[in-house]
Amino acid sequence: MFPEYDVIVVGAGHAGCEAAHAAATMGSRVMLCTMNMNTIAQMSCNPAMGGVAKGQIVREIDALGGRSGIVADKSMIQFRMLNRSKGPAMWSPRSQNDRMRFAEEWRLALEQTPNIDFWQEMITGLIIKGKRIRGVKTSLGLEIPSKSVILTNGTFLNGIIHIGEKQMGGGRTGERAAKGITEDLRQLGFESGRMKTGTPPRVDGRSLDYTVMEEQHGDAEPEKFSYSPETKVLSKQRSCWITYTNNKVHETLATGFDRSPMFNGRIQGLGPRYCPSIEDKINRFAERDRHQIFVEPEGWDTVEIYVNGFSTSLPEDVQLKALRQIRGFENAKMFRPGYAIEYDYFPPTQLKLSLETKLIDNLFFAGQINGTTGYEEAASQGLLAGINAHHKVKEKEPFILKRSEAYIGVLIDDLINKGTEEPYRMFTSRAEFRLLLRQDNADLRLTRYGYEMNLASRQRYDLMQEKEARTSELIKKLEQVRLRPEGINGALQENNTAPVKENITVEKLLKRPQLGIRDIIKMDHRLEQELAQYHEAVLEQAEIQIKYRSYIDKERQMVDKINNLENLKIPHHMDYSSIKALSAEGRQKLSKIKPETIGQASRISGVSPADMSILTIYLGR
Structure with a gap:
């Protein structure tokens, strides 16, 4: 009845939609399975996207070629940039959305994506041969073959809804819980737990x-x-x-x-x-x-x-x-x-950084099944799982984002190396390089990756390159343009900053915390005319790069040092139990998580600096 698919996605929430869209856009033949075609991309909780750190994630998804940002824009009823009074690392876009239109836009986008088929039915089991996933089983007893499977079950796995003393099975109000998958995974040796989330009246x-x-x-x-x-x-x-x-x-x-x-x-x-x-x-x-x-x-x-x-x-x-x-x-x-709803999740330490499970080849988890909370966190995992399922089927290297490259990289690295015992939510404080990972530069950081993977369009790539080139051009100009004291001192005093005694470049003025680029442009008519050719996003980008240059440079130097550790690979079949000098906890955690690099090993909870010294010596470093 069914052909063999490259990728089956189980669940059509935010993670499932991004996973299906990514894999299909990149060229995989995809089957998206959902219990209800009418609840694709349902905003189960609040009708909003973005917020602190979450807005950065939506921008990153968009820069890579994902769809959440476009769907949010098309269904938006209000927009606010949060934390404008703070530094640009904290600025976070947030939208209020039309719940019905959000779901409609996602469904239409998926239906218009070539290579995606749909099937409405509960998936109750997995088809495993050896240590590899081969497809899924449905409640009607059908088998759908596939080279890879992505589980994005949200809150549906053995979900129980609680209202006072009443409780009923369900994955969401008015919808059935999903049965069978948890039991299959446990029999395969996966560890599971229970989490809870809730929603208001x-x-x-x-x-x-x-x-x-x-x-x-x-x-x-x-x-x-x-x-x-x-x-x-x-x-x-x-x-x-x-x-x-x-x-x-x-x-x-x-x-x-x-x-x-x-x-x-x-x-x-x-x-x-x-x-x-x-x-x-x-x-x-x-x-x-x-x-x-x-x-x-x-x-x-x-x-x-x-x-x-x-x-x-x-x-x-x-x-x-x-x-x-x-x-x-x-x-x-x-x-x-x-x-309140209580549901099964699977501690994410059982995954590789590609979101593929360690126990079963070509099986991927994304979203709340990994212990996260929030549409944005789920969507970003779905995107990466979709990319990596496609790569695995096509025998390509996995796509891994570093902590220094994206909030998505921070999210996945935290989950795999630290695990979570409570629903994980992203915050700017979780990112040690948040000045590099701003919402305004997600395109400059990530669109090149999306384009190279045939996920982001050529138009996206050209727009990013133009922004990059125009920003560099503007920064050079601002370093050269000089303003005279008699033309600007009055305005400087109005802005509560010290007057100047000699000609000064715009670049030096921009480093003053009291002044923004718009304040300076107003001071000189010729400058205003000259900079009118630049788009607002380019003006903002130039201002941020100039104003925070020394801090950005320091973060980049730290990134370079850390990347040296990330480049030191650990053999996949490393036997940590044989390294007796390691602490007992260090041996246990390293054996369980199986880090791929020295950098990843250093971030595992329970692995001490002493353990890291022993490990690097053992590896001849």
Whole structure:
């Protein structure tokens, strides 16, 4: 019934969509399997993309040729660049999205991608021959053959939904849990665990009083995620709103604690530390008398509202009573209650850096099955798994991003070397080279890779090269153009920076923290005319590279030192148990993770500096 596919992708969430799109675009014959064709790319939690560090990931996906940035742009209803008051390493794009249009755009994109077939049915098992994946089994007893398989099951593996004392099987509200795959993987020797995540209630926007809330507008000059001309910036935006909980809300919530699955032991899995439920917040931060609530519309036309900050699994009657004590929510009508969901995951230390499993050849994991949380983290893993499944089938070297090249590299390196016992979320603080990994330069860092893999288009590559060339040209110009004291001193004083006594280059002025390139351009009419030819992105890039040059150079020097360790390969069949000088924990962790380089070994939790010295001596280094 089915031909042999190059790649089967199980699950059509954010990871599955990126995996299928990448492998098919690169030339593999792909089958995308989902339990429901109507929930492809469903935004199961909040209707938003990006945010701190996550926005950088979306830009990186886009730069490599992935689709998440384009889909986010096409379904965007509001854009904000977060952390503008901080340095450029912290600037993070975030969009509010139309949930229905986001899913529609992804489905249309996949249907228009050659080489992708679809099959709607639960996948219940894996076909293994020897130590290699050969396909999947369906609930109807069908077998679909494939040279590789990518599992992107999200929260569906043996998923259990909790609302108060009620619990039901499900991978998402209204959808069945997936059975069979966990059991197959355990029999093959994989270790599994349980994790938990949650979602807030959805309410009817017509029942809210926005006049008593704080309005949160989008940026006056919105940007977009994608570097592609395929998408445009927003010409209009929808507002979000902010309100707060209070002591009455907290007291009402506390009345349901005895029926909470969070506190009575029914939920065993660990939840996300950085996105706790409202009951967890008021329990852990009892000294606070209020918590912020973001009131987020679910789209352009729908009245459904996402109550961000009110994730809960308390009984539905307690949820509604507490909601109605929030200012502006006095007459709130609930569309559906919040809930917690508990699901199986597989500790990612069982994977190679390519996201291929160590136990079974050509089997890849991506997304929440690896213990991560968030659309962006899942999508980036899906992209890399799709690339590497294609490469494995075509007998090419795996594509591995270094920590110094991308947040995606940091994410995967952390997962494989450190593992995670709670849902992993990306932050800028996790990246030691975050000044190099900015959201504004993802195209300059990564588009060349995407183009070489036939994932990013020639047009993308040409646009990146033009930006790079124009930025270099502008920096040279700013190093040469001199401004006279009499023409700029008045403006310098207005900007609270010291006047100058002699002619000064624009480049030197830009190094002053009080001045941006736009401030300096306004000081000189001729300069303003001369720089009018440069695109805003080029002006911004030149300014950042000049202003932070010394810091960027220091980070690059550190990267060079670390890359020397990354180039030192460790034999694949290294017998660490025979190196008696290693600590017991070091031998155990090295044997389990099987690092490919000295650099990777040095980042494994439990491998000490002394272990590293012994290992490098043993290898003759």
